[in-house]
Amino acid sequence: MTGTTPHPEFPGRPRRARRLGTAVLLCTVPALCAGGWFGWHALADRSAAAAPPSPAGATAPPDTSQAAAAPPDGSAGPETASASAAPPSPAGRGPLAGRTVLLDPGHNPGNSGHTRDIGRQVDIGNARKECDTTGTSTDAGYSEAAYTLDVVHRAREILQQRGATVVLTQDADRPFGPCIDERARIGNEAKADAAVSVHADGAPAARHGFHVIMPGKVTAGPADTSGIVEDSHRLGVLLRDRFQQATGQAYSDYIGKQALDTRTDLGGLNLSRVPKVFIECGNMRNTADAQHMTDPQWRQKAAEGIAEALTAYLTAGS
Template identity: 60%
Template sequence: MPHHVRKPLVRTAVAVACALVAGCGATAEPDAKPAGRDASKPAASPSVRPVRPVTPVTPSAGAPLAGRTIVIDPGHNPGNFRHTAEINQKVDIGTNRKECDTTGTATADDYTEAAFTLDVSHRLRDLLKAQGATVVLTHDADRPYGPCIDERARIGNEAKADAVVSVHADGSAAGNRGFHVILPARVQSGAADTAPILAPSRTLGERIAAHFARATGTSPANYIGSGTGLDIRDDLGGLNLSTVPKVFLECGNMRDPKDAALLANAAWRQKAAHGIAEGIGTYLKG
């Protein structure tokens, strides 16, 4: 779940081709919580579910993504809950100042968002490397906490990434189901100027939404994005400070029992990674 407080005036949805894609049927930062989400998320300790071991990857024949750089941003950090003072320090996000990071949310049985995002990010990294891409992770649980949201944006900028995807899961109320992709709003304030990345970020988000729906069999969120699976935000530092195409993906709602069962399932997480990889690939290949 990204680190944010939602601003209702910027919850603008955009059209997406997802409705035309087979399989978009019903489901079978630091950024603080937006209004309407579960404000009582637990600051749980990391889940006992192990992160999937990373295995060597051999680029496939043709390497269709050779020469491309992709940054994957696993939301939150398993160690954040032990460093609340540090992650509560505020940083500049262009439009205002917000906390460095948050702990993220968790399922009812304490499968944490940080564990989920890292697992999906590892799977996604493997798939993209197999296609020849250069892949950079903003972190790999190799630091005590963070990185802060402004540093996460800098990592993508300094890598001159062709695409950046920040992987998250939401913490909304039970009954709120489905995924959504967060796109940058037009922001020109202080260090933030999103004008150059608006169009490519929208295209990246649309491609990921369509392929994620098809790969996972899940639907766009029934509570955000007016059914399109796309939402525009101006309160996320990771988007405001980006100079390269970037989106956030909320893969599902960890506080809904049915979504939580999917998110905790390793086979489903592999499908999620495939959907994201396919969306990125079609975006980069035009």
């Protein structure tokens, strides 16, 4: 209702006219108030619907729907960038309360635009290697960086629900990187109880399957894995078993023995002072593996397998 409706007049019946005017007024005021209340909420609803989504790295929980996980064309989608590392997520209550987990999404969606920056050499103790690489992608263009970030977001949500504090090495919140030495340093400075670096491989198309990479013993320069080799191996076996159970993914038919591989040439492992492993979730160049990794439901299973392994590792003996 808009405007004001004049009260009718009844000549010769002043007493009744006043009562009728009062009644009309009493009926009109609540109607106007109610209309204003509903109108305000309608405007609020329209404003909320028009609000832009939160940028990457915001504190709102990640959208794990198919649309958010991967655009229809398989591209990584728009990213925002800042110079700071992703902050730790708040801890809650549950079996992992008081424990800190580092999740390391391999590569960065912005790396491809900063090849000179990520091509510089860094010290990994027993050698020098590139700061980072662009990673691989499926034949359709779905990038490893997009895949790893999506799986890490999903795993983070599960681990937070179980009470863990989750630290990310990056959340597409910086232009490129971090370099492999900084990825290790982030976990060390967070005093993480366990760390998992999530990747996808770019092997020949005829090869398929997943494998877990564990650190070998390295004591050279800034690298000293002597204190984490045994615990990392235990974490690696749990990750292999729980990931396979959750996803049904076959063991790699081209690397490792029973999907386990030990390496001493990866800076993210060599420089870690906390138990840490890598997982190559499949071969993005293989048609069957790529079909899995571009499926949001399968990525959820991958995240569950990773979270289950970390939970089992961190609660063993408790």
